[in-house]
Amino acid sequence: MHKRIAVIGTGPSGITALKNLLDEGLDVVAFDRNHDVGGNWIFTEKDSHSSVFETTHIISSKTLSQYADFTFDDFDPDAADYPSHDTLRRYFQAYARHFNLYPNIRFNTMVIHCKWINDKEWLVETESDGIRSIEKFTDLVVCNGHHWNPRWPNYPGEFAGEYLHSHHFKKAAPFEGKRVLVIGGGNSACDVAVETSRVSEMTAISWRRGYRIIPKFFFGKPSDKIGERSSWIPLKIRSFFFDLLLKIMVGDNALYGLRKVETKFGETHPTINDELLYKIRHGKVKPRLDIKRFEGNKVIFEDGLEEIYDSIIACTGYYLSHPFFDKDFLDYSSGPVPLYLKMFHPEYRNLYFIGMFQPLGCIWPGAELQAKIMARELAGKWERPKNTPELCELEVKKPHYNQIDTPRHTITVDFHRFKKELLKHLPKDYVSKSVGVLEN
Numbered sequence: 016m017h018k019r020i021a022v023i024g025t026g027p028s029g030i031t032a033l034k035n036l037l038d039e040g041l042d043v044v045a046f047d048r049n050h051d052v053g054g055n056w057i058f059t060e061k062d063s064h065s066s067v068f069e070t071t072h073i074i075s076s077k078t079l080s081q082y083a084d085f086t087f088d089d090f091d092p093d094a095a096d097y098p099s100h101d102t103l104r105r106y107f108q109a110y111a112r113h114f115n116l117y118p119n120i121r122f123n124t125m126v127i128h129c130k131w132i133n134d135k136e137w138l139v140e141t142e143s144d145g146i147r148s149i150e151k152f153t154d155l156v157v158c159n160g161h162h163w164n165p166r167w168p169n170y171p172g173e174f175a176g177e178y179l180h181s182h183h184f185k186k187a188a189p190f191e192g193k194r195v196l197v198i199g200g201g202n203s204a205c206d207v208a209v210e211t212s213r214v215s216e217m218t219a220i221s222w223r224r225g226y227r228i229i230p231k232f233f234f235g236k237p238s239d240k241i242g243e244r245s246s247w248i249p250l251k252i253r254s255f256f257f258d259l260l261l262k263i264m265v266g267d268n269a270l271y272g273l274r275k276v277e278t279k280f281g282e283t284h285p286t287i288n289d290e291l292l293y294k295i296r297h298g299k300v301k302p303r304l305d306i307k308r309f310e311g312n313k314v315i316f317e318d319g320l321e322e323i324y325d326s327i328i329a330c331t332g333y334y335l336s337h338p339f340f341d342k343d344f345l346d347y348s349s350g351p352v353p354l355y356l357k358m359f360h361p362e363y364r365n366l367y368f369i370g371m372f373q374p375l376g377c378i379w380p381g382a383e384l385q386a387k388i389m390a391r392e393l394a395g396k397w398e399r400p401k402n403t404p405e406l407c408e409l410e411v412k413k414p415h416y417n418q419i420d421t422p423r424h425t426i427t428v429d430f431h432r433f434k435k436e437l438l439k440h441l442p443k444d445y446v447s448k449s450v451g452v453l454e455n
Contacts, residue, residue, distance in 0.1 A: 016152070017345040018042060018153045018155045019043075019044075019046055019153050019187070020042065020044070020152060020300040021043075021046065021129075021139050021154070022045035022046070022155065022157050022158060023126050023156065023158055023339070024054065024158035024159040025049075025054070025111070026052070026055065026160050027053075027054060027107055027117075027378065027379045028158040028378065028379070028386075029045060029052070029255060029370075030052050030107060030366075031082060031379070032045075032158050032369045032389065032390075033116050033119060033391070034383075034389045034395065035383075035390040035447075036115045036156075036386075036389075037114070037116070038447055038449075039390045039396075040175070040310070041390070043117075044119060044120075044121065044150075044152075045119055045120045046120075046121050046124045046125075047124065048123065048124060049201065051122065052108055052116070052120070053104045053108060054107075055160065055163065056100050056104045056107060057104055058071075058100050058101065058104070064199055065355050069099075069124075069185060069187075070186070070210055071099070071100040071206070072095075072097045072099050073097050073376040074097070075097075075237075075239050075376055076231075076237030076240055077094055077262035078295040079237075079239050079377055079380065080098075080277065080377035081247070082379060083383060083446045084114075084447055085113060085114070085234055088104070090106050094106075095232075099273045104250075111230050112194050115134070115384075124139060125142045126139060126140070127140045127142050127310055127339060128291070128339050129339075129340060130156075132345065132361070134262070134364050134365050136151060136153060137152045138151060139152055142260045143398050144337040153363035154365040155367070157366070157368045158368075158370055160370070161335050161336070161373075162316075162333050163182075164338075165182040165329075165331075165348065166287060166332045166333055166334050168306075170309055171307075171308040172307060172309035172310055173309055173311075174309040174311075174314070174366070176326055177325060177326040177327070178326075179326070179327075179328055179329070179333075180329050180330075181204070186210075187210040187211045187314075188216060190215050191214040191215065192395055193214065193217045194215065194216050194302070194322075194325045195211045195217070195324065195327075195328065196219050196314060196322075196327070196328070197220045198330060199331050200222045200224070200286060201332065202288065204330030205288040205290075206288065207328050208220040208290055208301065209294055211328070212294050212300050217301065218299065218300050218301070219324075220291075220300055220301070220302060220303060221277055221303040221305060221311070221316070222273065222302070222304070222305065223305040224269075224274060224283070225276035225278075227258075227276055227279055228262060228265065228285075228288055229285050229286065229287050230264065230265065230286075230289050231287060231289045233264060236362050239376060239383070239430075245257070246440055249436045250416075250432065253421055254279065254281050255280070257282040258279075269301065270357040270362060271296060272295065273336045273452050274302075274304065281375065282416060284373070284375065286318070303316055303320070305317045312324060312454075314327070316390065323382055335347045335425065335426065351425055352371075352411070352425050352426050353407040353410055354410060355403050355407045356385065356410075356436065356440075357400055357410070357426065357428065357433075358371070358385045358388070359403055359407070360407070361382065361408075362405060369385050370382035370385070370450060371380060371426060372426050372427070373428070374415075374427070374428050375427070375429055375430055376429075376430025376431075377430070380430075381428070381430070381433050381434055384432040384437035384438065384441065384445075385437060388437065388440050388441060408445060413449060414427065415429040416429065427445075
């Protein structure tokens, strides 16, 4: 049977899915609402799509944030250890050009609805320039990302000032001279606090729990490269020693007026940031406890402190969202995500998820390996295990990390362990740097 495959999204995961499917000579069409590849790494001040901030740099180092098929040395050997968003945009677009992906992509096209008919057919409805159309595909590959549908916090009372989500934060300039409160302790929250503190009258950051703040460099090396050297050590032991190293290098949160870390390493996502602790110790960012309630422009914190703010920026994460599926068909927005290798559904054999996992590290190298396994299966070169439904359940029952029970922690994997699990299903010569089959 002739296969015709639809790929939703041409961000970092979508382009490697498309590339590897084309490598196998398969008939593929990719859809993207943007005008070019790159997903949220295409910076824009508009709210047209979820994009990075004006000053964003990646939080994993380049050698652990690259495709094996097209490395940073292939693209730009002089790229920084932690490339900027613009460097990354150019990297993804160079990847798409190098492998001649553009002829197979329909830009400015929104996927509206996907209906599963059976294991050999999908109906995919799209919209472009106000015109809707429905096409048939044999297989569906979902690469729509999981950092675009904002999750808002819920506090008693109402805030009368400017209240926005980090999804809508693009640059610090609009907050010049304002009193700003940032909610959250993840990577986005700490970046927003640091950036607004450069121009605001006052910036504070509110945490409901303690977070580990990990510097980008240890001993002159990117911190994730230090972690890579110890990847052979069992996960629990590795986590213990990395926590110990962090305490030696950075010290306890109490030294900075921040909430105490009460979880084991890996139970929550660590935050990679070099500047927050510096800004706190220089008085530019004020640590605050969780919010008790709002009263107009007044914020009352759980310790009784009351302060007036002009703006609040909620950096409280995103829902895992697939708006093109009916809720009664598939909904991972709140519960567990039982997918084998974070990609294979227990029931729908012609549905694949690429890049829908959150590593303690970078997504793209793992997404590339997922894409290769998927492409090999669709080309008839590999078969998923017959007990895939049982393996899907094991993904939920035995995760890499026993994390706290929040929606943010349903798809976490250990970067190095996950790569090893994926590589078991690929041949040793899995790297393919040759140009796609459609190039003239």
